[in-house]
Amino acid sequence: MSIVVAPFDTADPAAVDEAHRIATAVTVADLPDFPVEDREEFGATLAHPMPGNVIVHALARIDGVAVGRVQVRLSQLDNTDLASVTIEVDPEHRRRGAGRALFAYARRVAVDDRRKRLFWNAVTTLPGGAVRPEAGAGFSAAMGAEPALAEVRRRLEIARLDDAALDELLAGARSHAAGYRVVGWHGRTPDEYVADVARLESRIITDAPMGDLEMEPEKIDSERIRGIEAALTARGRRVYHQGAVDPTTGRLVAWTMLDVGASAPWHAWQATTIVDPDHRGHRLGLLVKIENLRYALAREPQLTAIDTWNAAVNDYMISINERMGFRAVDGWTDWQLAL
Numbered sequence: 001m002s003i004v005v006a007p008f009d010t011a012d013p014a015a016v017d018e019a020h021r022i023a024t025a026v027t028v029a030d031l032p033d034f035p036v037e038d039r040e041e042f043g044a045t046l047a048h049p050m051p052g053n054v055i056v057h058a059l060a061r062i063d064g065v066a067v068g069r070v071q072v073r074l075s076q077l078d079n080t081d082l083a084s085v086t087i088e089v090d091p092e093h094r095r096r097g098a099g100r101a102l103f104a105y106a107r108r109v110a111v112d113d114r115r116k117r118l119f120w121n122a123v124t125t126l127p128g129g130a131v132r133p134e135a136g137a138g139f140s141a142a143m144g145a146e147p148a149l150a151e152v153r154r155r156l157e158i159a160r161l162d163d164a165a166l167d168e169l170l171a172g173a174r175s176h177a178a179g180y181r182v183v184g185w186h187g188r189t190p191d192e193y194v195a196d197v198a199r200l201e202s203r204i205i206t207d208a209p210m211g212d213l214e215m216e217p218e219k220i221d222s223e224r225i226r227g228i229e230a231a232l233t234a235r236g237r238r239v240y241h242q243g244a245v246d247p248t249t250g251r252l253v254a255w256t257m258l259d260v261g262a263s264a265p266w267h268a269w270q271a272t273t274i275v276d277p278d279h280r281g282h283r284l285g286l287l288v289k290i291e292n293l294r295y296a297l298a299r300e301p302q303l304t305a306i307d308t309w310n311a312a313v314n315d316y317m318i319s320i321n322e323r324m325g326f327r328a329v330d331g332w333t334d335w336q337l338a339l
């Protein structure tokens, strides 16, 4: 048996076909409630990386058959001593050494680029939650990594949304947030808010609990936000934003975003939600999230599920999510390995 790992170019359609087949098989087997990207969306995602990242892609072949894939993300503008890794092996071909070979490849790419740490995440089963394979955790420990942060994915099932309870929550939030103005938009962020979105997005690593993960705040400016928007558009994603504006300065001080993909209009990822530290305690987080949910539902009639991740210790955000009806599905461990 021979295992060969070789890089591929995202402009090579045959290699992207193989990577897509593997990614789809892994999602269907391991995370059956996840949306599956069709070939077009998968190809567009690979072809349009987020600005400020170099991504190396490779396939593992056992006796010539593609069985696994890896992507190594090398951020260029911040966190330049870190490489983030995604390894997926076709469930039909596990425990044959492909994961180990892909890991060795990723490690070499990272070391050659003078990175000091590898980082990735893997799913686990929560007590009473959906049953998930323990392969990711077993593999991560076998590679010598340490668990650095425990996260929980929660899902909001739109069919189970309690509109009356949401109305009540929204009314409470509005009264605590009296004076703030709510603004919503989809697609391109209005010029007047783009610098504020960049400032808020840059804060995430400072403000959200990060456990033992060694990461520095991302350096995000207006230009990078425009680059992110361009990548999302090129990938065919539809993005819904809601923010709260401080009436005295006219600045956006709270912001949240939902992200719907072209292949699965039934599903949205909850992206960043953040409130400027100077404006906390006014229920702005709850306010913008409920407003954005309704804003997105009005424009995405097929939407049935929204997924969000929080650090297991992020009590404030979790309590907002639970009040809105999000329920825990599975656990996610962020693993870290010093090189």
Ligand SMILES: CC(C)(COP(=O)(O)OP(=O)(O)OC[C@H]1O[C@@H](n2cnc3c(N)ncnc32)[C@H](O)[C@@H]1OP(=O)(O)O)[C@@H](O)C(=O)NCCC(=O)NCCS
Pocket (backbone or CB within 6 Å): 026, 030, 085, 086, 087, 088, 089, 090, 093, 094, 095, 096, 097, 098, 099, 100, 101, 120, 121, 122, 123, 134, 135, 136, 137, 138, 139, 140, 142, 143
């Ligand atoms: C994790 C994953 C990549 C492993 O791929 P693989 O080809 O089966 O891995 P290998 O055969 O090279 O296994 C290497 C070692 O990892 C450990 N390991 C792998 N799967 C395991 C499992 N189910 N339970 C416990 N340990 C496991 C073992 O120590 C194994 O060595 P061994 O077979 O000699 O005992 C694969 O299960 C997968 O794609 N999972 C979903 C995605 C994921 O979690 N990726 C990891 C984070 S990026």
